[in-house]
Amino acid sequence: MMRRYRYENKPLMKPVVALSGRSNVGKSSLLNSLLGTRAAAVSQSPGCTRAIWLYEPHDEGFLWADLPGYGYATVSQSQRHLWRRETLAFIRQVRPLVCVLIDSRLPPQELDKAWVQVLQAEGIPYILVANKVDKLNQSQRYHQQEVLSQAFDGAVWRIFVSARTQAGIPSLKAWIKNYFASQQEL
Secondary structure, eight states: OEEEEEOOSOOOSSOEEEEEEBTTSSHHHHHHHHHTSOOSOOOSSSOOOOSOEEEEETTOSSEEEEOOOBSOOSSOHHHHHHHHHHHHHHHHHHOOEEEEEEETTSOOOHHHHHHHHHHHHHTOOEEEEEEOGGGSOHHHHHHHHHHHHHHTTTOSEEEEOOTTTOTTHHHHHHHHHHHHHHHHHO
16 A cells, blocks of 8 residues: 655655656656556656655655656746745755656756756755666667766766666665665664
């Protein structure tokens, strides 16, 4: 059993993993893969996630947060600014572990680099999650690992995954559980 609810600017009693990234990069698809169910709405049009949604699986000691995407979305500029303000307030108050989801096929994008700079300025830990690895051959993957490691050298960890094929998903889940376990020991 899982509980899904909209974030209402109240203190949370569990640690949070927040999925962030450009609109239409596959955040909700990845979240569904991580949860093992179709909990988050998935759409082909950018900007489907229009609020901060929290997911509380019964068997994990932390919450998942699906953040609105940044960049292009089929909404007004003022709506995108509102999402950004809400997202910034959320990360400042909750201080989650942020998964910065990128498309593994693309070179580092300016919007992603700008978002990472915000996280670093706020002292928020982040991991780089390169999605859609199933669309890369071995040579392309090796090249992208090198490029992304240099572009996002402040990441606590980096992983290549595929929400479609489940590649890397078990490793990502295990790493996050170990991360929170080690935080409790401090």
